[in-house]
Structure formats: C-alpha cells, structure tokens
Amino acid sequence: MRFNKSSFLTAFTLCASMVLTIPGHAEEKSIIVQSTTSTQNSGLFDYILPMFEKTAGIKVNVVAVGTGQAIKNARNCDGDVLFVHAKPAEEQFVSEGYGVKRFDVMYNDFVIVGPAADPAGISGRNDAAASLKAIAEAKSLFASRGDDSGTHKKELSLWKQAGVDVKAASGSWYRETGSGMGATLNASVGLGAYTITDRATWIAFKNRGEFKIAVEGDKAMFNQYGIIQVNPVKCPNVKANAAKSFVDWIVTSQGQGAIAAYQLGGQQLFFANAAKEGAS
Numbered sequence: 001m002r003f004n005k006s007s008f009l010t011a012f013t014l015c016a017s018m019v020l021t022i023p024g025h026a027e028e029k030s031i032i033v034q035s036t037t038s039t040q041n042s043g044l045f046d047y048i049l050p051m052f053e054k055t056a057g058i059k060v061n062v063v064a065v066g067t068g069q070a071i072k073n074a075r076n077c078d079g080d081v082l083f084v085h086a087k088p089a090e091e092q093f094v095s096e097g098y099g100v101k102r103f104d105v106m107y108n109d110f111v112i113v114g115p116a117a118d119p120a121g122i123s124g125r126n127d128a129a130a131s132l133k134a135i136a137e138a139k140s141l142f143a144s145r146g147d148d149s150g151t152h153k154k155e156l157s158l159w160k161q162a163g164v165d166v167k168a169a170s171g172s173w174y175r176e177t178g179s180g181m182g183a184t185l186n187a188s189v190g191l192g193a194y195t196i197t198d199r200a201t202w203i204a205f206k207n208r209g210e211f212k213i214a215v216e217g218d219k220a221m222f223n224q225y226g227i228i229q230v231n232p233v234k235c236p237n238v239k240a241n242a243a244k245s246f247v248d249w250i251v252t253s254q255g256q257g258a259i260a261a262y263q264l265g266g267q268q269l270f271f272a273n274a275a276k277e278g279a280s
Contacts, residue, residue, distance in 0.1 A: 029057070029058060029059060029242075030058065030059040030060070030061060030239075030242070031058060031059075031060055031061070031080040031081060031239050031242045031243050031246060032061050032062075032063060032078070032079040032080050032081075033060055033061070033062050033063070033079065033080070033081045033082075033083050033246070034063050034065070034070040034071075034073045034074045034078070034079035034081070034082050034083070034084070035062055035063065035064055035065075035070060035082075035083040035084060036064065036065070036066065036067050036070060036083070036084050036085060036149065036150060037064050037065065037066065037149070037180035037181045037182065037201070038085070038150075038151070038181055038198045038200055038201045039062075039064065039083060039225070040062060040064035041064075041180070041181055041182045041200075041201045041204060041205075042198075042200035042201055042203070042204045042264075042269050042270075043204055043262075043264065043269075044200070044259070044262055044269065044270060045060075045062055047258070047262045048255065048258040048259060048262065049062075051254070051258050052246060052249050052250075052254075052255070055249065055254065056242075056245050056246070056249065058242045058245060058246065060246065063078075063079065064180070065149075065180070066145065066147040066148055066149030066150070066151075066152065066180065067084040067085055067086045067089065067148070067149050067150035067151075067153070068086070068089070068147065068148030068149060068150075068152075068153070069147070069148065069149075070082060070083075070084050071084065071086075071089055071090075071093055074093070074098060074099075074228075074230050075093070075098055077230070077234070077235035077237055077238070079230055080229070080230055080238050080239050080240075080242065080243035080246075081227065081228065081229055081230065081243050081246055081247060082099060082227070082228040082230060083105070083225070083226075083227045083228075083250075084150060084225070084226065085150035085151075085198075085223055085224060085225045085226070086149075086150040086153050086154075087102075087224055087226060089153070090102050090226045090228060093228060094228060097231055097233065097234055098230065098231055098234050098235075099228035099229065099230060099231055100228065100229040100230075100231050101228065101229070102226050102227070102228045103226060103227050103228070103247065103250075103251045103274055103275065104224060104225075104226055104273055104274055104275065105225045105226055105227045105250055105251060105259070105272070105273070105274055106225050106256075106259050106270040106271055106272045106273060106274075107222065107223055107224045107225065107270070107271050107273055108198060108199045108200050108223050108269065108270050108271060109198075109199050109216070109221050109222055109223050110128075110151065110154055110196050110197065110198055110199070110221035110222075110223050111196070111197060111198075111199055111202060111213045111214075111215065111216045111221065112128060112131055112132075112194060112195070112196055112213070112214050112215035112216075113185075113188070113194065113195060113196075113197055113202060113211050113212065113213050113214060114140075114188075114193070114194035114195070114211065114212070114214045115192045115193075115194075115210060115211060116210040116211070116212060117192075117210075118214060119138060119140045120134045120135040120137075120138040120140040120194065121134060121138070122134050122135065122194075122214050122215055123212075123214045123215075124214075125214070125215045126215065126216065126217035126218050127215075127218055128158050128161075128215055128218040128220055128221050129158050129161040129162040129218075129220070130162070131214070131215045132158055132159055132162045132164060133162040133163065133164060135173075135194055136162070136164040136166075136169065136173075139172070139173040140173060140193075140194060141173055141175065141191050141192060141193035141194065142173060142174050142175065142193055142194045142195065143175050143176075143177055143184055143187050143188040143191060143193040143194070143195040144166070144174065144175065144176045144177065144184075144195070144196075145176070145177060145178070145179060145180070145181065145184045146176025146177060146178050147177075147178050147179065147180070149180075149181075150223075151181060151196060151197065151198060154196065154221070154223070155196045157220075158196070158220065158221075161220070175187075175191065175193060181197055181198065181201045182201065182205065184197075185197060185201070185202070185205050185207070186207055188211070189207055189208065189209050189211055194214065196221075198223055199216075199223075199269070200269035200270060203264050203265070203267050203269055204264055204269070224273075225270070227247055227250055227251065228247075229243045229244055229247050230243065250274070251274035251275070252274070255272075255274075256272035256274055257272070259272045260272045
C-alpha cells in the first residue's frame with residue numbers, strides 16, 4: 001500500500017480541528033454548581049434550573065453536600081459556581097482569591113423541631129440559645145448534622161451562645177449524624193430527638209411523624225444564601241462564561257422571580273434578596 005501524504009494531512013487536520021473545537025463548544029453547555037443539601041432537598045433546584053437551562057442552553061449539574069464540603073470542593077477546582085449558606089466562610093473564600101465576587105441570593109430561617117411530647121419544655125419559645133440550654137439541662141436527645149454544613153455552623157454558634165459544650169456531650173444526649181439535612185431529620189424522628197433545620201427542608205420533609213416546630217422567630221436563626229463564581233485565575237478549568245451566565249441569571253430579575261415563586265403547600269420556601277445591580 002502506498003502512503004498518500006495528501007490524505008494523511010487532510011485526516012490529521014480534521015482530527016486536530018475536532019480536538020480544538022469540541023472543548024470550547026462543551027465549555028458553554030454545562031457547569032457544576034457546588035451547593036447545599038437544603039437547596040436540593042427543598043426541591044428549589046428542580047423548580048428553577050429548567051428555566052435557566054431553557055433560557056441559556058447550559059446544563060447545570062448540582063453537587064449537593066454540606067456547605068463546608070462544597071467550599072472545599074470549590075477550592076479544589078471541582079466546580080464552576082458555589083451556592084451555599086455560611087456568609088463568613090463565603091467571604092473568606094472570595095478574599096483568598098478562590099471566588100470572583102459574592103452576591104446575596106435569598107434567605108429563610110432555621111427552626112428547632114422536636115417530638116410532640118417536648119421533653120425539654122421548649123415548645124412555643126423564640127429564643128434559640130435558651131431553648132438549646134434547656135435541652136442540654138434536661139439531657140434530651142439532640143441530633144446534629146455534625147458535617148460542617150451551614151446548618152451545623154449555625155447550630156454550633158447557638159450552642160456557644162448558650163454556653164453549652166456539646167463536644168463533652170457527644171455520644172450521650174448529643175448525637176452527630178455526619179449526614180445531610182434530610183437524613184438528619186429522619187434520624188431525629190427515629191430517635192425522638194430535637195434538631196435544627198432550615199425551614200425549606202422542613203416544609204418539604206415528608207417523614208415528620210408527630211414532630212413539629214418547637215422554636216422559631218429568633219433573629220439569630222436568620223439564614224442567608226450566597227452565590228459565587230469560582231475564580232478562573234485560581235482554577236483555569238472553570239467554565240467562566242457559562243458560570244457567569246448562571247450567576248447573572250440567579251441574581252437578576254428572572255432568577256429572583258423564579259426563587260420567589262417557588263412554593264410547597266402554599267408556603268414560600270425562600271425569599272429573594274439579591275442586590276438590584278446584579279452580577280454584571
């Protein structure tokens with residue numbers, strides 16, 4: 001067989017063209033969003049992402065873990081956008097150069113839920129720290145996520161405010177699940193233990209049994225969510241254009257309207273509060 005130089009060069013050029021153009025094309029077709037279990041468990045993403053995908057033609061793949069793990073993943077460049085709820089940690093992420101800019105997105109609140117029997121006698125209170133102190137004094141079971149999530153960070157700050165050393169109580173009345181919010185709620189119901197949850201996950205949670213909200217309305221249980229584009233300077237693999245498109249959509253009128261419109265059983269789960277100027 002004779003070597004045909006012209007055919008070889010044509011084939012090589014075609015292959016090279018495919019190698020060079022396919023990644024650039026795929027760059028705008030999908031992104032990874034590192035987010036929390038609450039945005040996933042609540043059904044919010046199932047509601048709003050199809051709207052964005054239809055508008056932008058960009059597929060959003062969500063990794064739903066605790067906020068601490070989501071931030072670690074983003075630091076490792078395993079994502080294009082960070083969408084979580086632990087503002088101090090988010091601001092540190094940006095200040096260290098891992099994020100381009102942080103934007104408020106939406107808020108709701110945390111609540112303490114527990115069995116109808118209410119062994120700690122906290123039902124109807126609106127002081128979270130005092131209620132946790134009562135749980136500790138009664139040695140009533142409490143289920144903690146124990147996973148460095150935004151919910152866990154908030155819980156620990158409230159225990160500190162209450163003056164309770166939960167590390168010393170670990171394994172006795174204080175139980176750490178190391179799991180997401182839905183799994184921790186299931187464990188809480190199974191154990192008959194109090195727990196702290198974001199309201200959106202509680203509204204969406206189906207396995208309540210006799211459980212109910214015991215404590216709500218404390219300003220200390222405000223729950224703010226933020227969004228950040230991962231910085232391509234730190235992470236060259238970031239799909240910067242597509243990531244920015246998603247951030248822009250979330251914080252401007254379309255995304256904010258979609259978030260505000262999401263309800264379950266007539267209840268609004270999240271309240272949009274992004275700055276009017278958006279991400280542009």
